[in-house]
Amino acid sequence: MKVGLIGLGAMGVGMARNVAKAELLTGVYNRTQSKSQELADELGVIAYPTPQVLAAEVDVVLLCVSADQDVLAVIDGISDTVRPGTIVVDMSTVSSATAQQASAKLAEKQVAFLDAPVSGGVEGAKNGTLAMMVGGDEQALAQARPVLAAMASRIVYMGPSGAGQATKAVNQIIGAGINQAVTEALAFAAAQQLPLDKVIDVISGGASGNWFLQHRGPTMTKGVFAPGFKLALHHKDLKICQRMAAQTGALSTIIDMTLNDYEQLMAQGYGDEDISALYRLKKLV
Numbered sequence: 001m002k003v004g005l006i007g008l009g010a011m012g013v014g015m016a017r018n019v020a021k022a023e024l025l026t027g028v029y030n031r032t033q034s035k036s037q038e039l040a041d042e043l044g045v046i047a048y049p050t051p052q053v054l055a056a057e058v059d060v061v062l063l064c065v066s067a068d069q070d071v072l073a074v075i076d077g078i079s080d081t082v083r084p085g086t087i088v089v090d091m092s093t094v095s096s097a098t099a100q101q102a103s104a105k106l107a108e109k110q111v112a113f114l115d116a117p118v119s120g121g122v123e124g125a126k127n128g129t130l131a132m133m134v135g136g137d138e139q140a141l142a143q144a145r146p147v148l149a150a151m152a153s154r155i156v157y158m159g160p161s162g163a164g165q166a167t168k169a170v171n172q173i174i175g176a177g178i179n180q181a182v183t184e185a186l187a188f189a190a191a192q193q194l195p196l197d198k199v200i201d202v203i204s205g206g207a208s209g210n211w212f213l214q215h216r217g218p219t220m221t222k223g224v225f226a227p228g229f230k231l232a233l234h235h236k237d238l239k240i241c242q243r244m245a246a247q248t249g250a251l252s253t254i255i256d257m258t259l260n261d262y263e264q265l266m267a268q269g270y271g272d273e274d275i276s277a278l279y280r281l282k283k284l285v
Helices: 008-022 033-043 049-058 069-080 096-107 121-127 138-148 163-191 196-204 212-219 229-250 253-267 275-282
Strands: 003-006 025-029 060-063 087-090 112-115 130-136 152-159
Touching: 003 008, 003 049, 003 138, 008 025, 008 033, 008 121, 025 033, 025 049, 033 275, 049 069, 060 138, 069 096, 087 096, 087 138, 096 112, 096 130, 096 163, 096 229, 112 138, 112 163, 121 130, 130 138, 130 163, 138 152, 152 163, 163 196, 163 212, 163 229, 163 253, 163 275, 196 212, 212 275, 229 253, 253 275
Parallel strands: 003 025, 003 060, 060 087, 087 112, 130 152
Antiparallel strands: 112 130
16 A cells, blocks of 8 residues: 655654554655655655645555645645545544535545544654544545554544544644643642642642643743644634534633633744643743
């Protein structure tokens, strides 16, 4: 099975390395050609000059790009060269409607489309331990599963096209709530003049423990916000969630609050920092 990956951002690079480790990666493409060439040289694969050439030569096309318009642009670009029977797997975070639109367009070419967004951040992409929520044709998932298993330790089929992205929206809302809770709680702990390292240690071992507290607590309380997941990207995802909530009449309290907070931070130039930069707004000093 030949696999090509389009999009070599912070997540895509780790994914590409793991697919290559499984001896399934044929080549990569990135808008910055030097980046794709450098990684291709490292992994001993092809640096494709265009997505169209990549799609014409592989059995599985993996996408990992930033936004809805990027996904649709790639789908439009490869639709004339992708071969019938190919499987396109989009691991970006976009709207359910975008996933459904991409699926319909590729179905005209007899190409299967899976919306398969992931959770686990840069660490998960690097370590091959992502959680993947998949929408689309279940038979296509069965065919692509060996490729996806190189990147993800948990792969769950959620339903028809768009279901994967709807599940990812749930994940992003929970992430926003955890970010709000952890940053506010640690700011409270600092105001109480507690030893923050001990607070993080003891609470991480109890009922309120969570990944974000354990992995981002020690850095945020030291004023370090190197991105695992960029604040501006979470803002983009939450805007998608906000639109989806408005369409169904679902509550969006956490979504709205976090978007407002992120917009303050982005206006101050912190959009490229980790989402734990929310701590900047919570601490007293």
